[in-house]
Amino acid sequence: MTSLPTLPERAAGGGSEPRDSNQLPDSTGHFDQFGGKFVPEALYAALQQLEEEFRAAMVDPEFQAELAGLLADYTGRPSPITLARRFAAAAGPSVTGEPATILLKREDLNHTGSHKINNVLGQALLTRRMGKTRVIAETGAGQHGVATATAAALFGLKCTVYMGKVDTERQALNVARMRLLGAEVIAVESGTQTLKDAMNDAMRDWVASVDDTHYLIGTVAGPHPFPLLVREFQRIISTEARAQVLARYGRLPDAVAACVGGGSNALGIFADFIPDAGVALYGFEAGGDGIDTDRHAATISAGEIGVLHGMRTYVLQNEDGQTRESHSISAGLDYPGVGPEHSWLAATGRAHYEAITDTEAMDAFRLLSQTEGIVPAIESAHALAGALKLATRLPAGPEGQPPLILVNLSGRGDKDVDTAISWFDLDTTGTGSESGQTVTADVEAAHGSDLQPGGASTGAGVEQ
Amino acid sequence: MSADLGHSGQVFADVAATGRGALVGFLHVGYPDVPTSLEAMRVLTGADGGSEGVDLVEVGMPYSDPMMDGVTIQRAGTRALERGVRTRDAFAAVEAVAATGTAAVVMTYWNLIERYGPEKFARDLAAAGGAGAITPDLTPDEAQEWLRVSDAYGLDRIFLVSPSSTDERLTSTLAACRGWVYATAVMGVTGARTTSSTLAPELVRRIREADPTVMTGVGLGISNGEQAREITAYADAAIVGSALVKALLEAEDAGNPSDLSGLRAVVADLAAGVRSGQGARSGAGTSRPTAGLVGT
Incomplete structure (x- = not known):
């Protein structure tokens, strides 16, 4: 890391733009050239109202108290940090010869199973504050849809969730959860039938229903103010984690790692660390089959600056500016754009973005399951795979300690079991038994690799 | 001070002087394919002799993420992209329309212009004989570069206003327009609707109040000649898109994508519709004077 100013209160422009994006966006919603409001005029009034209500709420003690109460009593915050000792050991030695210290911020333990609930509860309170009675949401993996359906049930709001048809098929369990919670789920059949198309249809609904x-x-x-307000509602992840790491280790982490699709869990765990010049920030994008192929969702690593979904940001696009189809094994990262603040953090060099392939992510998915007893969301597994790489290449801590790496475990993997079954070719019949005697002793030999970390593998693409 | 009518606003004013409202028709370049789309645009202008045609053509550029468009325009746009339509094809379409003597504007989401290069886009559009562009997801707030290059090449810039626009935004948007302003008749996306909007007359009234010299086109949901006549009783132009695109989709679904007879019939109905009314500036349905509307 090069040293960055810790007090970034400087005038914008003239090459001295603020180095701390917490002071952005500016009043028009820009992170320098990124962000903004590229939306139909019909939505301007609603975006303006939302921004005003949000700014008023953030300084309203009653709003803050109600949100804090929900986060504590409903979500189960604060989420703990967990030392992943066996996982870190499997990464191999750090430059110090000892394994790196890998800490997991356990957003998977939140009610509904991911970090998404943090933002949803904040926006649900804003919805009520604005006197609106219905919420709509887009969802990829279904985690945000489930969280939204949950908050809608809690607040008595009507709820419609837009989900790409392809995603409803690979995340059927979450579709069922949303229906149980009383939400209407619309399988979007336009375009590529994934997250970006769900977002288009949600926007179209909103233009008519605002x-x-x-x-x-x-x-x-x-569009602004969403990048701002979602960051602020997710900031609690880093506010908690920073204090937890300081309390336990007496120092800040050397690196913070998160997966990046749109980028909310990443900004949540980055936000309070952005002014900490000594803390390196790493975002891991979905590399799919590899960024040298055309099947990936690594927007910052392989995209170009453009306008999509109301913001200027990095976009996977063709020569004419048509959005390219993205691919990831993880529905939640399968998005050809990225939040504009990430584009700013990448362009200024404050954060680093790398791509993790499907195979690397699934290897990390299995490794965490088998070394720590934690089944992560496949999205979060991208951050874990990134942490495995950082563990062996980061420099030692300030006093020669093994590097201290904080990973945002943004969600749990229950929803991904079907994907894992087919990826690892898991045998779901179990080992046959009769009166306590194993009948088919060969099951272990045939499928043992699924159960043994680092063992030889028979499934597609799981070589270690 | 009166509004800058540019090229396309002057078309509306000239039509108004003949005692009727103007008709604007939208079709994609590239659907059902590029050559047929150019032929369809000639039908739209009436150059094929099928009808009196529209007064202004909107050449739509297909886009992968058209968030202001309903299913009809989405479907045609998606097919056009699958068949390989390119941004540069829009200039060929503009040229084809201009060759008939009818004015043309391009309708496009902003990223396609940004990617092509705003300066180069403005230059090529002007060179093709285009009057300007409608930008559904670009408001004046984000339009610094578009304002600059459209000035440099003398192009009209048509921004949208909505029933939800505040008075303040209405005024600033009108000031940024050149040509005319696109008033969205309903809160919603494009698509033919069977009932007329109740929000549109009030929106047009607010526009007139803010600046009586601004030319106003009303779009979203207009599907037939009768609706077009209703709209042009209070607005300067009726804008039709999905109903025209639907005629082309139906031809393809019937197995004959190059059959333009359905389109021809819709255009004829619309052209007759606006001609059955007197227009918004005739004095019949309005108390506003027409003086000062022309000659800018």
Whole structure:
């Protein structure tokens, strides 16, 4: 890391733009050239109202108290940090010869199973504050849809969730959860039938329904003020984690790692560390089959600056500016854009972005399951795979300690078991037994690799 | 001070002087394919002799993420992209329309202009004989570069206003327009609707109040000649898109994508519709004077 100013209160422009994006966006919603509001005029009034309510709420002690109460009593915050000792050991030695210290911020333990609930509860309170009675949401993996449906049930709001048809098929369990919670789920059949198309359809709904409906965007993307307000509602992740790491280790982490699709869990765990010049920030994008192929969702690593979904940001696009189809094994990262603040952090060099392939992510998915007893979301597994790489290459801590790496474990993997079954070719019949005697002793030999970390593998693409 | 009518606003004013409202028709370049789309645009202008045609053509550029568009325009745009339509094809379409003597504007989401290069886009559009562009997801707030290059090449810039626009935004948007302003009749996306909007007359009234010299086109949901006549009783132009695109989709679904007879019939109905009314500036349905509307 090069040293960065810790007090970034400097005038913008003239090459001295603020180095701390917490002071951005500016009043028009820009992170320098990124962000903004590229939306139909019909939505301007609603975005303006949302920004005003948000700014008023953030300084309203009653709002803050109610949100804090929900986060504690409903979500179960603060989420703990967990030392992943066996996982770190499997990464191999750090430059010190000892394994790196890998800490997991356990957003997977939140009610509904991911960090998404943090933002949803904040926006649900804003919805009520604005006097609106209906929420709509886009969802990829279904985590944000489930969180939104949950908050809608809690607050008595009507709820419609837009989900790409392809995603409803690979995340059927979450579709069922949303229906159980009383939400309407619309399988979007336009375009590529994934997250970006769900977002288009949610926008179209909103243009027509804006009087009584709030569009509860699930990530730090879209037109201003969404990137700002979602960051602020997710900031609690880093506020807690920073204090937890300081209390336990007496120092800040050397690196913070998160997966990046739209980028809300990443900004949540980055936010309070952005002014800490000594803390390196790493975002891991979905590399799919590899960024040298055309099947990936690594927007910052392989995209170019453009306008999508109301913001200027890095976009996967063709020569004419048509959005390219993205690919990731993880529905939640399968998005050809990225939040504008990430584009700013990348362009200024404050954060680093790398791509993790499907195979690397699934290897990390299995490794964490088998070394720590924690089944991560496949999204979060991208951050874990990134942490495995950082563990062996980061420099030692300030006093020669093994590097201290904080990973945002943004969600749990229950929803991903079907994907894992087919990826690892898991045998779900179990080992046959009769009166306590194993009948088919060969099951272990045939499928043992699924159960043994680092063992030889028979499944597609799981070589270690 | 009166509004800058540019090229396309002057078309509306000239039509108004003949005692009727103007008709604007939208079709994509590239659907059902590029050559047929150019032929369809000639039908739209009436150059094929099928009808009196529209007064202004909107050449739509297909886009992968058209968030202001309903299913009809999405479907045609998606097919056009699958068949390989390119941004540069829009200039060929503009040229084809201009060759008939009818004015043309391009309708496009901003990223396509940004990617092509705003300066180069403005230059090539002007060179093709285009009057300007409608930008559904670009408001004056984000339009610094577009304002600059459209000035440099003398192009009209048509921004949208909505029933939800505040008075303040209405005024600033009108000031940024050149040509005319696109008033969205309903809160919603494009698509033919069977009932007329109740929000549109009030929006047009507010526009007139803010600046009576601004030319106003009303779009979203207009599907037939009768609706077009209703709209042009209070607005300067009726804008039709999905109903025209639907005629082309139906031809393809019937197995004959190059059959333009359905389109021809819709255009004829719309052209007759605006001609059955007197227009918003005739004095019949309005108390506003027409003086000062022309000659800018």
